[in-house]
Amino acid sequence: MNTPLKIEDILACIQEGRKPRDHGPYKIQVGDPDLNFTGVVIDDPMPTGRQIIETAGNRKAEEHLVFQVLRNGELEELNLEETTDLRAAKVERFLIFHSAASYRFDIDGKRLEWGHKVISGRVLKRLAGVDPAKFGVWLEVRGEEDRPIADNELVRLDDEGLEHFFTGICETTEGGAQ
Template sequence: MTQLNDLDVEDVAAAVSAGREVREHGPYKIQVGDESLEYQSLVIADPVPTGLQVLELAGLRPVAEYLLFQMYANGHLELLSPSETTDLRQAGIEKFLAFKNDRSFRFFIDERSQDWGAQRISGHALKQLAGVDPSKYEVYLVIPGEDDELVEDRDLFDLARPGVEHFAAVEINIKVFVNTLPTYVHARYLSYWEVVHLAHPEAVPGPNAHFTVTYAKGFEGNSLTNLVDGQLVHIKKGMHFNVTPTDKS
């Protein structure tokens, strides 16, 4: 097997990312991941491997106990049976996902159908499949006629529920008050300097730049709390921040 540091290895994902054609001859570097979307890098010589070849290369045996999906650049998954072939030179095929399971589950994310090879899926994986920034978006199970259900990053949602689930990735949009002015933030956690920039966008960290930051009505309660450089604050709707420059002279 050709080593990954061999200059002759064609990195399929890098080629797709750069928008260039994957070369006609191998060896090729591919990525094979699991249900946590954690990947291992592998090298394969055949430009048109079977699902069996990919599973065996990843050391997943017995092959009959696994489902293999090929992942396209847009995040869509397509089942690849052991006897089927896939052309690594085809634009858009970047990675593979393997699941130790005997059936797949279908759901919709942002109105796009998706098949998944495990009974459970994390909120973080749903965000990755939706192609959104996990720190700036949340995923909800859409429940017609009721409040949608938040799926946290670490939640493992059971896809074996009756019916086909519909999920939506929604940008975080929380109303807070900064120096009494209403402001919308798009993250569940903000650093000291991110809060400072809500009031003073031009502020630059440095020895002469110092601000006193306090907040109230957060998850800690209504009492006034200090936020200092190096800390994060958990954002809650309706929080009040006070950001004032401090004279260090």
Template sequence: MAKNFEDGVEDVQQALNAGREVRGHGPYGMLIGDERLEFRPVVIADPVPTRRQILEAGGVRDTVEHLLFLMSQNGLLLELGDGLTVDLRSAGVERFLVFRNDRSFRFELDDRVIEWGATRISGLTLKKLASVDPLTFAVWLDARGGKDRLIGDAELFDLSAPGVERFYTALRTITVKVNTRPHQVHTETLTFDQVVKLAFADAATTDSRVYTVTFKRGPASNPEGTLVEGGSVHIKDGMLFNVTFTDKS
């Protein structure tokens, strides 16, 4: 996300990325995010603001109904209660999360305990908190004695049930067959070029050689059809692709 701080505003994240000390006086530019980990820039003058000051800088007027968390560079969340202050000049203090809720929820993610301020959390947000590539990694709920459950990117998991939920991320592996040969891939989609390369490692589309890609046994969104050049398709385990070419030379 691009930040557009005015001249004279100390960009805290920029200072940290550059490996220099944060300036000793304000105003300071920092980031405030929501339960989707979508951040926006805000400016605050006080180098040691209170919880209320940070919330108000983020546009929150009814501070009693909101929770505020400091998000460290390694992804750990620390709830800031009434009366607590944060020194913006300290290393790693540049991002905050705001939730409209009256209590937090605890869960584990990759053996790390996290306090979360919203009742629900999406699979994509869990991946962001775990700092993994959302395209090649999946997140699972550890069922402890049962079958672990895949959490989809858009799924909103309810954290309000009793107990501490345990999630873990792992490299997603999907097996597809291309021209009857099995291939393991680590993504939820494949492009036309990727499928062609799986069929013919040295493939190159030219004026004289044209490839045709068809598929079947795909997910509900695209169970079967033709994949055109420049396009992509969602995949699942056991999906079948057939790649042929026409040589016009």
């Protein structure tokens, strides 16, 4: 009688500093444009972008983009027929967008790609790796005052040119003179 294989959690492997086993099934994290991640199970140790999209329950993979969330926080698009090696323990999270186009922007000097033409201030902070409660995010505007972006505000990335954002600690008056 065959006993089912235990699912190898790629995130747990990385956190424990160990290499995943050579055969699946594997648990990976798949997120949406709001960076809400859920675990999905995939058998292939070297899945294609198409397999990841379909495993996450999306039909018509051609209408979607998938990005690998690299260990340094950068995003890298994974084409439909391109593979990624889950056994390398370098990527455990993926973002899926219902989109055919990607958009580039810069935040705190780091260039990223995004699979949707809008992005929220809160997502920008999370991508920058800052505490959303303590930091603000601004859109750099040439020749004008930089524009603060609220957490729930959506900023378009499909205008001409590269959008530049930066983060900084929000000013408080706590403990100040009255």
